[in-house]
Amino acid sequence: MPEGQRVVLITGCSSGIGLAIAVMLARDEMKRYYGKSRSINRSTHSSSKFLLKYFEAAGDAYGKTLSLLTLDVCSDESVKQCVDSIKDRHIDILINNAGVGLVGPVEALSLDEMKQVFETNFYGVVRMIKEVMPDMKSRRSGHIIVISSVLGLHGVAFNDVYSASKFATEGLCEGLAIQLMNFNVNVSMIEPGPVNTEFEMKLMTEVSKKEFVGADPETLDHFRTCYLPTQVNLFQGLGQTPEDIARCTKKVIESPQPPFRNLTNPLYTPIVALKYADETGSLSVHTFYHMLYNLGGVMHVTVRIMKFLSFGWLRRRDNEKLIL
Ligand SMILES: NC(=O)C1=CN([C@@H]2O[C@H](COP(=O)(O)OP(=O)(O)OC[C@H]3O[C@@H](n4cnc5c(N)ncnc54)[C@H](OP(=O)(O)O)[C@@H]3O)[C@@H](O)[C@H]2O)C=CC1
C-alpha cells in the first residue's frame, strides 16, 4: 500500500450504501484510501451475482485500492478473523454499515426476529468496535463511523424495534465519542432518512410473506392501509441515493474536525428538529400521529409540507443546494 494511504474497513458492502461508499473511496482521484470491504456473509446470498455487481461498480479500482474480505458481524470469530487478516491489524477508518430492518406491529413480531436485528445493528457494531478500537487508541489515531439512521433519533410507528436498535447504537457511540477524545480517535454517526436501496425491497418482501399473527385487526389495518403506503410514498418523495450518503460520509471522513451527528437529508431535518423543539415530546408525538393517521392517505401533501418546512431551514444553511 502506498505511503499516506488510509486503510478503511467497511462492513456490509454487497449492496446499497456500503457498496456506494466502498466504490467512491476506492475511486478517490487522489488515491487517499485503501478499502477493505466485507463481502458475502450468508448462504442465502448468491455470491456470484454479488461479485459481478461489485466488480462492475468498482471497475479498475478492484485489486488496486479495493479488496474484499469475508465478514459476518454477528459472529465473534468472523469479526476477529477479518481484522486479523489485515496487515498489522491497522485500520484507520472503520465504517459500520451492515444493518437489517424490521417493520410490523410489535405484538406480531417474534423475539427471535427482534434479537436478530439487535445482533446485527447493535451487537454487530459493538463487536467491530471492540476488535478495532484498542489498536486505534494505542496508535492515538482513528475514525469510527456508524451508518445510523434518523430512526436512531426519533421513533416511527411500526419501526419500533429497528428504531430501538439504532437508538442503542447512538447511545453507545455518544459515550465512546467523549471517552475517545483523550486518544485522538473520532466517532461520527451518519443519519440518513429514507434511502433507495434494497433495504426497503427486503422489508416489503418480508411484509408480503407475513400474516402478523398476534396483532388485532384494527392495528393490522393501520399498518397495512396507513403506514405501508406512507412508507412507499416517503421513499419515492424524499428518498436519497446511496451515492448521496457516500458523498456525505466522504465529507465527514475528510473534515479536519468531523462532527459527531450528520443528518444527510436537509428535507428531513425539520422532522428531527420537532423532537428538540419541545422537551416533553408531545409536539413530535402528536405531529407524527396526525401525519400518519390523518394525512397518511394524502402523503404527497405531507411530503410537500416537509419540503415547505425545510425550505425555511435551508435558507439558513448557505452551503446546501436543493431543488424543491
Ligand atoms: N435504506 C435506508 O432507507 C436506510 C438505511 N440505513 C442503514 O444503512 C445501512 C445500510 O443499509 P442499505 O444499504 O440501505 O441496505 P442494504 O440491504 O442494501 O445493505 C445492507 C448490507 O448489510 C449487510 N449485512 C447484513 N447483515 C450482515 C451481517 N451479519 N454481516 C455483515 N454484513 C451484513 C448486507 O449483506 P447481505 O445482504 O449479504 O446480508 C448488505 O450488504 C444499514 O445499517 C441501515 O440500517 C439508514 C437509514 C436509511
Ligand SMILES: CC1=C(/C=C/C(C)=C/C=C/C(C)=C/C=O)C(C)(C)CCC1
Ligand atoms: C410514517 C411517518 C413518518 C415516517 C418515516 C419513515 C418511514 C422513515 C423511515 C426511515 C428509514 C427507513 C430509515 C432507515 O434507517 C414521518 C415522516 C416521520 C412522519 C410521520 C409519519
